[in-house]
Amino acid sequence: MLEIRGLVCRYGKVTALDGISLTVPEKKLVVLVGANGAGKSTTLRAISGLVPAASGQVIFNGEDITGMSASSILAKGIAHCPEGRRVFGQMTVLENLEIGAYLRKDTREIAADRDRVLSLFPRLAERRRQVAGTLSGGEQQMLAIGRSMMSRPKLIMFDEPSLGLAPNIVEQTFSIIQGIREAGTTVMMVEQNAFAALDMCDYAYLLEAGSMVLEGDGKELISNPHVREAYLGVTAHA
Amino acid sequence: MDQLLQHFANTIIMGGTYALLGIGLTLIFGIMRIVNFTHGELYAFGAYMMYFFATIIGMNFFVAIAFAIAAGMLLGMLLEFSLLRPKRGADIDTTMLIMIGAWIIMQNLEHLTWGGIAKSIPSPLPETPLVIGPISISWLRLMVLVIALLLIAATYSVINLTKLGKAMRATFQDSSTAALMGINVNAIYTLTFGFGSALAAAAGALLGPVFVVTPTMGDLASLKAFAIVILGGLGNITGAAIGGFILALAEEIGAGYISSGYRDAMGFVIIIIVLLFRPTGLFARAERVG
Numbered sequence: 001m002l003e004i005r006g007l008v009c010r011y012g013k014v015t016a017l018d019g020i021s022l023t024v025p026e027k028k029l030v031v032l033v034g035a036n037g038a039g040k041s042t043t044l045r046a047i048s049g050l051v052p053a054a055s056g057q058v059i060f061n062g063e064d065i066t067g068m069s070a071s072s073i074l075a076k077g078i079a080h081c082p083e084g085r086r087v088f089g090q091m092t093v094l095e096n097l098e099i100g101a102y103l104r105k106d107t108r109e110i111a112a113d114r115d116r117v118l119s120l121f122p123r124l125a126e127r128r129r130q131v132a133g134t135l136s137g138g139e140q141q142m143l144a145i146g147r148s149m150m151s152r153p154k155l156i157m158f159d160e161p162s163l164g165l166a167p168n169i170v171e172q173t174f175s176i177i178q179g180i181r182e183a184g185t186t187v188m189m190v191e192q193n194a195f196a197a198l199d200m201c202d203y204a205y206l207l208e209a210g211s212m213v214l215e216g217d218g219k220e221l222i223s224n225p226h227v228r229e230a231y232l233g234v235t236a237h238a
Numbered sequence: 239m240d241q242l243l244q245h246f247a248n249t250i251i252m253g254g255t256y257a258l259l260g261i262g263l264t265l266i267f268g269i270m271r272i273v274n275f276t277h278g279e280l281y282a283f284g285a286y287m288m289y290f291f292a293t294i295i296g297m298n299f300f301v302a303i304a305f306a307i308a309a310g311m312l313l314g315m316l317l318e319f320s321l322l323r324p325k326r327g328a329d330i331d332t333t334m335l336i337m338i339g340a341w342i343i344m345q346n347l348e349h350l351t352w353g354g355i356a357k358s359i360p361s362p363l364p365e366t367p368l369v370i371g372p373i374s375i376s377w378l379r380l381m382v383l384v385i386a387l388l389l390i391a392a393t394y395s396v397i398n399l400t401k402l403g404k405a406m407r408a409t410f411q412d413s414s415t416a417a418l419m420g421i422n423v424n425a426i427y428t429l430t431f432g433f434g435s436a437l438a439a440a441a442g443a444l445l446g447p448v449f450v451v452t453p454t455m456g457d458l459a460s461l462k463a464f465a466i467v468i469l470g471g472l473g474n475i476t477g478a479a480i481g482g483f484i485l486a487l488a489e490e491i492g493a494g495y496i497s498s499g500y501r502d503a504m505g506f507v508i509i510i511i512v513l514l515f516r517p518t519g520l521f522a523r524a525e526r527v528g
Contacts, residue, residue, distance in 0.1 A: 050414055071420040079418075086415040088408050099408050102401070103420035151420065 001026040001186055002047070002078070002155060007056035009039075009046050016042040018210040019056065024155065029178070029187045031197040031218070033231060034207035040190040041083055043207070044157045048080040049073045060155075075103055077154035083163060083190075085144040089133030093124050096132050096143055100150030110150070117146035120176075138169035145176060155186040162193045174200060194231040198222045206231075240372035245490040249483065251379045252490070254386030255441045257482030259459060260466030261393055261475055262437030265430055267464070268473030269410045272431070273330065275337040276317060277438050278460030279344040284310045284439025285446035285455065286348060289357045292447075299362050303385065303443050310439020315432035322431070323424065341460075349453040356450035382444045389440055390479055393433075397475060406430055410473075438463070458502055465505035469512050471519025480521065484508070 002024040009017040017039045024030045032040050045051040047058055049070040058066045065073055074080075088096050097117060101110045118125040121142045127135060132143055141161060148156050158177060162170040174196060181187045191197035198204050198218040206214035206227065214221060221227050228234040259281065266274045287309045291302035321336050363377040397403040409416040409426040417423050441459070449455075466485050470477025488508055493501035512519065 048418060050417060069422075070417040071422055074418065074420040082415055082418060086412055088411050088415070090411055091404070091407060095404055098401075099404055099416075099419050099421075102405065147419075 001061060002188070003057075003059040004043075004047070005057045005059070007043070007046060007058065008054040009042050009051055010054045016210055017046065020207065020210070020212045022205050022212065022215070024186060024188050025203075026186055027181070027184060028202040029181045029189065029200065031189045031191055031201040031204045032207055033191060033194045033197055033204060033221075033227075035231075036192070037209075038207040039210045040207055041159055044080055044159050044188070044190060047073070047157065048078060050080075071103065074151055074153075077152075079148040079151050079153035079156045081144050081148040081156060081158045081161065083159035085137070085140045087132040087135070087140045087143050087147070090131060092131055093128045093135070093143060096147050097150055100147035103151060113150055113152065117149055121146055138165055138172070141165060141169070141173055142176070145173070145180075149180070149185075153185065155188065156180060158187065158189045160190055160192060162191060162196070170196070194227070195222070198227075241494065243371075244373050245494050246487075247373045247375055249487045249490045251375065251383050251486075253483030253486035254383045254390070255445055255482075256462060256466055256486050257390055257479040258386050258437050258441040258444075259463040260470060260478035260482045260485075261390065262434040262441070263463040264467045264470065264473055264475060264478040265434035265437075267467055268471075268478075269406075270427065270430060270434075271330065272322065273334045273337060274434070275334070275341040275460060276344060277434075277463050278456030278458070279341055279348070280310050280314060280435045280438035280456075281442035281459040281463075282348055282451070282453065282456035283313055283344070284442030285359075285451040286352055286357075286442075287439065288443040288446040289352075289359050289451050293357070293359050299447075303440070306443035307436050307440045310442070311432045311436035313439075314435020315428050317435070318428045318431035323427070326424075326427070345453055345456065352451075352453065354453060356452045358450045359447040361447045378448060382448060385444060386441075389437065393437065394475060396433075402429075462502075462505045465509045468509055469520055471521050474519060474521055477519055477521035481519075484520075 004020060004022045006019045006021055007017050008015065008019050020043065032043060034040050042051060046053050049068055053066050057064055060076055060078060063076070065076060088099065091099070094114070097114050101113065104110055118128065123139050124142055124146060127139065132140060135143065145161070161173050161177060165173060170193065177187060177189065178200060189197060198221050201218040204216065204218050204221045205212055206221065214224065214227065222232070263274060263277050266272050266277065284306050287306035288302055291297045291305045292299055297305065317340060321340060322333060325332055325336065361378045363381060367374040367376045368380060397406065405416070405421045406426055408419065409421055409423050413423050462485060466478055466481040469484060470481035485505055485508060488504040489501045492504040
């Protein structure tokens with residue numbers, strides 16, 4: 001469904017992505033793990049058109065979308081739920097959801113989708129007229145996820161959905177993401193919580209310093225000695 | 239007492255146009271964070287366009303107002319597109335210098351085009367004022383107030399109730415996330431600048447026939463607009479509207495009870511007092527940082 005070929009991204013003279021390639025098959029959950037600064041977020045930002053690609057291609061459903069604007073990429077069906085939630089703090093829960101459906105014109109269907117999101121997240125339904133900046137971190141994450149569903153995307157990319165959340169909320173967030181995948185939406189996820197991410201995914205990539213160093217099934221990566229030592233905090237001799 | 243009532247009446251009349259000026263600037267300075275020194279020039283531009291459409295071409299007075307507002311919007315969009323868009327993301331000093339340059343050029347172009355002699359715009363409204371008890375108000379000023387209030391209500395609705403207004407608010411809270419929602423952020427910047435400029439031009443088009451039109455009329459308007467925005471709190475539309483009326487009241491009281499020479503000084507007095515005691519503006523909400 002999504003294919004990246006030899007993607008290179010630079011911030012000034014710093015190379016953030018040095019020719020990475022990856023594939024996200026339809027209806028699968030693919031994760032991208034790696035340390036801070038490895039280029040995970042840059043990968044997502046390049047796919048969604050926020051960061052220009054210096055070279056390489058992003059192919060979505062057979063179409064080259066490299067260099068398209070963020071809004072045309074969203075219109076093609078790729079939603080991006082950014083790191084740190086980034087809800088619009090001075091707007092209400094309902095307004096945030098409406099903004100998620102900004103490109104759509106089917107008012108009645110939008111309202112139906114909004115109600116579906118609110119029934120999925122009862123906490124948001126209770127707080128629908130509240131300004132998003134006053135929600136707790138977990139509620140803001142739910143809102144960010146709900147907002148990314150409002151464009152009816154074919155693929156949703158989650159950037160660090162567990163960041164800064166309490167452990168029980170993290171678990172809830174991951175099960176919601178699982179649910180989205182089971183409902184038929186393809187998911188790509190970037191996570192620092194490597195164990196949980198590898199455990200739930202269909203396929204995984206390991207990014208180090210802008211290069212793809214490993215790929216395989218989640219279980220395969222979990223048992224890989226390098227991954228165990230560097231990312232799961234298990235020493236090779238234990 | 240009668241004199242005080244008349245001062246209050248004058249306050250309401252002037253306050254409406256001041257509110258327009260202030261709301262226009264709070265969109266640009268308060269929300270977009272561009273220190274817009276051209277705001278007063280757009281006010282002057284609106285007045286000259288009013289002179290052009292109503293007096294030179296001889297259009298219907300009210301149609302001319304609409305045309306002057308539209309011209310202000312177009313000029314504002316052109317300024318944003320040509321001067322600010324290439325410098326998006328630059329620090330505030332850079333854009334401030336650009337806007338100072340634009341201010342000087344615009345003012346001198348007005349001088350070059352229209353000459354230094356003040357122009358007056360005759361109005362079709364009756365000369366005899368409306369007299370209610372001890373208060374007398376000219377029909378022209380009353381019309382200015384009504385149109386200003388309509389424009390304020392329209393602005394308020396656009397920002398708070400329409401999809402465009404939501405996109406504007408989202409863009410200025412977090413432009414990269416707004417882009418991820420499919421909002422054309424560049425278009426929103428240009429449109430918002432145009433919108434703020436249109437309000438400045440509207441104030442000019444409305445006050446042009448009340449006073450006279452001169453190339454330097456924008457300077458004082460700019461300063462007053464900044465006073466109103468600081469008074470109401472940056473980016474606060476309701477604050478700017480109320481701030482406009484407070485400035486008008488301060489000017490009336492200053493002119494009526496201190497000395498008429500103090501009228502235009504009241505804006506500065508207000509800026510100093512607000513910055514000393516309530517630097518976030520009179521109507522600032524508590525803000526959650528981070």
